[in-house]
Amino acid sequence: MNLSETARQQIREASPLLLLLVGRMTIYLLFETGSSWSGIAVYVRLLFSLLMFYFIACFIHRVAAALSVLLIEMLLIQANHVKVSATGVPIVASDIAGLDRSLSLVSGYVTPGIQITVVALAIIVFLGWRYRRRSWREFFGNLPLGLLLPLLVGMLAFSNGMAAGMVRNGLCRIQICHVAWRPLVNVAMNGLPAQLVMTSEAVAVPERGPHSFYEERRSGLLTANQPDVLLILCESCFTTFDQRFRTPMFQFVDQGFTPFTLLSPVYGGNTAEAEFETLTGLSSAVLPGIEYQNFAERFRSDSETLVKRFADSGYATISLHNYFGGFWSRDRVYPRFGFQESIFLEDMGWESASDHRLPPDKILFDRALDRYENAAADQKMFMYLITMFTHGDYADQGGDHGRGDYLRRMNQSMGELAAFLVQMEGAAQRRKRPLAIVVFGDHKPALSRVLFDVKVFPPALFGASDLQDSSFELDWDPAPEQWKIRSQATAFVRLADPEASQALADRLDDLPMFCLPAELASLTPGNDDAFWEGVNAICHQPKDSLVRYRGDLWQQEFPLEIYAERLF
Structure with missing residues (x-):
């Protein structure tokens, strides 16, 4: 060569x-x-x-x-x-x-x-x-x-x-x-x-061991009158209670619901993290990654959750979601969390050649109403609904950054939800059963530019002084006050007693989502009072001290051993 x-x-x-x-x-x-x-x-x-x-x-x-x-x-x-x-x-x-x-x-x-x-x-x-x-x-x-x-x-x-x-x-x-x-x-x-x-690291299952979680306890304040419970996670549903970004969700104020805000662990997506907190009463920040993804097959078949508490009290526990069960592995997680029956999109007989990704929420509500109306008259019901139609992303129409598309979908979904709630209350009266209703958004919609324009999001939330159209990315390490603004999610409650509704809303306002199930757990007697009283004790700390997002900070309240004890 x-x-x-x-x-x-x-x-x-x-x-x-x-x-x-x-x-x-x-x-x-x-x-x-x-x-x-x-x-x-x-x-x-x-x-x-x-x-x-x-x-x-x-x-x-x-x-x-x-x-x-x-x-x-x-x-x-x-x-x-x-x-x-x-x-x-x-x-x-x-x-x-x-x-x-x-x-x-x-x-x-x-x-x-x-x-x-x-x-x-x-x-x-x-x-x-x-x-x-x-x-x-x-x-x-x-x-x-x-x-x-x-x-x-x-x-x-x-x-x-x-x-x-x-x-x-x-x-x-x-x-x-x-x-x-x-x-x-x-x-x-x-x-x-x-x-x-x-991020490919295999996440180890927490191990059981001694812990001090139960040292501080506080009883729930709701009366254990065992009503039927309707818990609705409304996908990306949000409204301000002032005029800045009032959406069709605000109509529930005029329909007798009491408004409040919860602090979501996520923004714009990752609904499973919000679900995890509202079903388990545990912070989703402590375990790495998305719990539904990392532990779907490793959760204990009889995991101790809010759902299991109601099931152990004789409730029929039913989840309904107008999307495919495989998404976020819900079809594998829900039975382990205590749902006796789960109904997903593939069970609803819905077909659409034009828009398969966004099934309307009406098919969810129709199926839930049918299931409730056909339950035995003396059967206590715990129903958990997750909507889908308002899921992002949102089409930019004429430079509105998705606002019009979001409001259009919210208008349709909230109209269907309002009609459904009237029908559910009528059915509850016919069944001669009290009905407790909570509707909450899992997180704010992914509309950062829109929320900035209407002054819901301040410039400091983006960690930049000069914001351009392409730079609306949230600061990765916000100050607590900025994190609170980012996390605030809209919620409404209606109990049989309006004064109890107002008191519950006042207690939960601006608290983490895991505080919601701690309150709802007291609606029925159970064998795990100590855990829910422990969560309640955390939730009664000064509110400013509960504005956290880092897992290492939440682990001070929720040791890994309590996750092992409850879920694994």
């Missing part, structure tokens, strides 16, 4: 790496520098791009491997933008792992850019496989570095906590650190491939 042939060989071997380097830096400069511009950010991104490259190059042509890495990076950036816009939080490994169970909802968020990127990636991978160099020398040349990425993921996802901790500590020593309560900063500093790797 002469010198020119050697040079050409070296160029052929170096060109994929050069393509990867130039392409990755271009992507960073064009699409990511708004979040972080630092040497460490560049270093971490290039490192993980190289790890992906050598892994993929074990199977396809090296040029195709470089192009595939760049397309994967672009795909992740686009998917992350969609999720952050809708929920305020970035993508994590469980989003990828659970994609098969949520594809029907995810399809509604697939932008043309994502579609084009997926098609391009499929073509490049096919051509790279078709024209790969069938050389054992090249395969083994890529293999040592190619194994590093699956080794990292494997040690995080499938090893014990000690091994995963060693990996995390080792990565942090080389400036790749991940802190659970600052997800947007993690992405800004480390990039999305590192974010997926670092």
Whole structure:
């Protein structure tokens, strides 16, 4: 081999790496520098791009491997933008792992850019496989570095906590650190491939042990008259009680409901976290990730929850949701949480060729009313409804940033809900049963720009003094007062006694969502009074002290051992 042939060989071997380097830096400069511009950010991104490259190059042509890495990076950036816009939080490994169970909802968020990127990636991978160099020398040349990425993921996802901790500590020593309560900063500093790797850690089930949770206790104040209970989680439903952003939800004030606010653990999405708090009475911030995703098969079959308390008191416990049971693994979680019957969209006989992603809430209400009216006259009922029609995202119409679409859907859904509640109260009277109703939004809608424009969100909530159209991302580490504004979710209650309704609303106003089930638990006798009295004691602390979002702070109130005792 002469010198020119050697040079050409070296160029052929170096060109994929050069393509990867130039392409990755271009992507960073064009699409990511708004979040972080630092040497460490560049270093971490290039490192993980190289790890992906050598892994993929074990199977396809090296040029195709470089192009595939760049397309994967672009795909992740686009998917992350969609999720952050809708929920305020970035993508994590469980989003990828659970994609098969949520594809029907995810399809509604697939932008043309994502579609084009997926098609391009499929073509490049096919051509790279078709024209790969069938050389054992090249395969083994890529293999040592190619194994590093699956080794990292494997040690995080499938090893014990000690091994995963060693990996995390080792990565942090080389400036790749991940802190659970600052997800947007993690992405800004480390990039999305590192974010997926670092969030792939298998979450260990909490272990039982001694704890001091029961030392402080306070009894619930509601009368245990065992009414039928109708608990409605209204997807992204929100209104202000003043004129700033009054939506059709406000009509319940005029219909005899008492308004109040709850502090949601989430904003714009991740409804399962709000559900977890309202069904278990535990903070969703302590256990990492989304509990429904991480522990669906590991929750105890007789988990101690608000639902089980009512079931143990002779109630029929029924959940209804006009969406697919597989989303957020509700079909696996609900039976373990004490629901004797769960009815999902696939059980409602609804079909629509035009808009499969947003089934109207009326089909949910019709099914719930039918189920209630046909219950035995002496059967106590606990019914938990989760609506769907007002789920984001919201179409921008004429530069209104989604406001019109949201209000249109709210108008339809709230009209259907109001009619349903009148019918339910009529049915309760015919059954000669008292009925307790709570309607609450799981979180504010993902309308950050709209909420800023109407002065619900102050500029400080975004951590920036100069807000542009493209920069309405919530501050990852807000001050308590800012977190409170972000978290306030709308709620209404109507009990048989209007004075009891007002007193309950006053007690719960601006408290975390897990305080709601602690109050409702006292509507019926049970065997777990000590737990609910412990939650009530937490909820009677000064309200300002309960404005927290970090798991390490909430763990001071909810030790891991209480999660193990109640759920595992």
